[in-house]
Amino acid sequence: MMEFSSGGGGGSSGGDHQDASDPHRRKKRYHRHTAHQIQRLEAMFKECPHPDEKTRNLLSRELALHPRQIKFWFQNRRTQMKRSSQECDLPLLWRPPVSEDSYFDEQKLRMENAQLKEELDRVSSIAAKYIGRPISQLPPVQPIHVSSLDLSMASFGGHGIPGPSLDLDLLPGSSSSVIPNLAFPSMSISDMDKSLMADIAANAMDELIRLLQSNEPLWMKSPGDGREILNLESYDRIFPRPNSHLKNPSIRNEASRDSGVVIIDGLGLVEMFLDASKWVELFPTIVARARTVEVISSGVLGSQSGTLQLMYEELQVLSALVPMRQLYFLRFCQQIEQGSWAIVDVSYDIPHQGSHFSSM
Secondary structure, X not given: OHHXXXXXXHHHHHHHHHHHHOHHHOOOOOOOOOHHHHHHHHHXXXXXXXXXXXXXXXXXXXXXXXXHHHHHHHHHHHHHHHHHHHHHHOOOOOOOOOOOHHHOOHHHHHHHHHHHHHHHHHHHHHHHHHHOOOHHHOOOOOOOOOOOOEOOOOEEOOEEOOOOEOOOOOOOOOXXXXXXXXXXXXXXXXXXXXXXXXXXXHHHHHHHHHHHHOOOOOEEEOOOOOOEEEOHHHHHHHOOOOOOHHHOOOOOOOOEEOOOOOOOOHHHHHHHHHOHHHHXXXXXXXXXXXXXXXXXXXXXXXXXXXXXXXXXXXXXXOOOOOOOEEEEEEEXXXXXXXXXXXXXXXXXXXXXXXXXXXXX
16 A cells, blocks of 8 residues: 555656646646736837837836736737738728629529620621621730729629620720820819709709609500600600700600619729729720710719719710710719619700710
8 A cells, every 4th residue: 555655646746747847738827917907008008019128027016917928918919900900901802792692693693694695696796797797806805904894793702703804896996995095175164164063963863863763654665665665745744844955856855764783783883984984894885985074073971972073975886877976964973872873964065165066
């Protein structure tokens, strides 16, 4: 028994010695600082993130902490600040649309790709008819750049699937990448003109919203293709314009409305419409050239809502028989509610620009 006890005691002593020599087998002791200690350390960190040894010793005596605890606390705090700064500097590479994740599934992607292919084939046939060769025989499209229209359908697992750039250079000078700087005469817009532009844009936005929210008798089904077309008689009663140039019997009026879904959030689409270069890329076969002449109003509180721009554009038709149309217009953007935007274009006559500019 005595030998066993002695052996056991020796074993215990050996075990204690082994535990003392092996720091990995010892239990770590954690010390939680009090609220007062943390508050004092945070205040000192704001004044001096790298305190010297003398300052650390003063803090240790004041807070009843070991100088090494003070040193390690400041090291950990500096590491946290550096990590937070790096996370804030990371660019926002991809942001899924709010509450639309369920739409991006494989079946919908296949349907969208099929529709895009049909549209490309249709435009290619038009190009072959008026240009004499299909799109496949046109010069190769330049590589995708940042301002190109990205037609990627969705992203899976946070990794984007890149899509082709929609750059159909069907007519000479139709690509925004080769458009020279448009020579615009210097234009001075007075405060009175800006006030008039704001009134015109506000009235146009009010009319647009009323047209969108109304049904019969303003809108009726076309007997031919089932589209919703504007009832001009009802329109004239609701929005009377006695001196309108549209009363000319030689002018043909046509208006319709439709709805659709695009794979982009509302704010991204708004920014495309307000950027003249992206506007050209968005409709390359219709808008030949475009430019923002002047920003009349830049919106409120850093938002695009309330932005009013005087713009210039050249509209083209894929036919040598139809000349290009040049016009000035006001583009007004307004956020109706959260996630809902409205953009209205209304023609505006610029004095001393000649009669070759058209109205919308």
